[in-house]
Amino acid sequence: MRKNNNFGFQMSGSSALPLPVMQQWETITGHRLLERYGMTEFVMAISNPISGKRKGGTVGKPFAGVQAKILLDDESSNDKTGVGELCIKSPSLFKEYWKLPEVTKQSFTDDGYFKTGDTVTVDEDGYYIILGRTNADIMKFGGYKLSALEIEAVLLEHQAISECCVLGLPDKDYGEVVCAIVVPEAEVKRRRDEELKPALTLHELSDWAKEKLAPYKIPTRLFLWESLPRNAMGKVNKKELKRKLADDPK
Structure with missing residues (x-):
């Protein structure tokens, strides 16, 4: 900017x-x-x-x-x-x-x-x-084409989310499933750590998102990371992340 x-x-x-x-x-x-x-x-x-x-x-x-x-x-x-x-x-x-x-x-x-x-x-x-980029931000879930950028914009409204990255991971039944990688807000993470709870659970995210997203756009996989890997331009390489998560989903 x-x-x-x-x-x-x-x-x-x-x-x-x-x-x-x-x-x-x-x-x-x-x-x-x-x-x-x-x-x-x-x-x-x-x-x-x-x-x-x-x-x-x-x-x-x-x-x-x-x-x-x-x-x-x-x-x-x-x-x-x-x-x-x-x-x-x-x-x-x-x-x-x-x-x-x-x-x-x-x-x-x-x-x-x-x-x-x-x-x-x-x-x-x-x-x-x-x-989004056709080869990175457009996901195919069943018969739907989904925009990762649209879903990211909605998820960023959640009080527990500081940053997020949405991408599609391979699925034998639907072609791809919606996956969200989330960097939690620091204060929310600190408070939930004291309670020995994760900053955000998939159930909590799904329950919150059902009022804002169509059912097929709600993430079905969630990862909580300390940060998102970015290049010198500040962009996340989603193709590389998809390969990494597909090979090693931990």
Whole structure:
């Protein structure tokens, strides 16, 4: 998150911002963060307005001159309101990956849109909502596609949760099950430790979440960790975590 003192706005980027975090920031600072969306391949493409309605939980609308479309699962059709992979065409779009012609070919649609690898939808006002990285944040439970980011945003409302990471773990019956890795709030953990109890149990979490999430979105596995492993950009590598937990679920 960066504050631009010259233009008087505070911006959030790099990864999707959970709505509870945005609300906390606004409560503390009195400013609503400007959330935007971009990638190295095309710099910035979508943004909430600097002056105008900034909608929490969205990254706004495409800039002038930027074209965006949603590629549906069958890859033979696209839509501007459904759920699928976000594709971008922009004056700032790069030409190719250096010495990787096959990767470049796979990264573009036949009509020249770049496939971002992010699953999105659009709300009633045309604001884009990032549901997560298709290969890391989108879980398949039975016949449902679930957004880990959506579930994380809800779990962060729980008073005992400081940080959390939601991912899908392999399951022979449902394809994947929803797993939550939680870093407890320090004071809650201290108090529960004195009572010789875990900071949060799966039963407590499920009972609390049933009023906020559909039954198939409620985590069925829970891990309490001291911290979440993050890279230099502050991001959690969910693919690596999934491999680790699948191999060693302890």
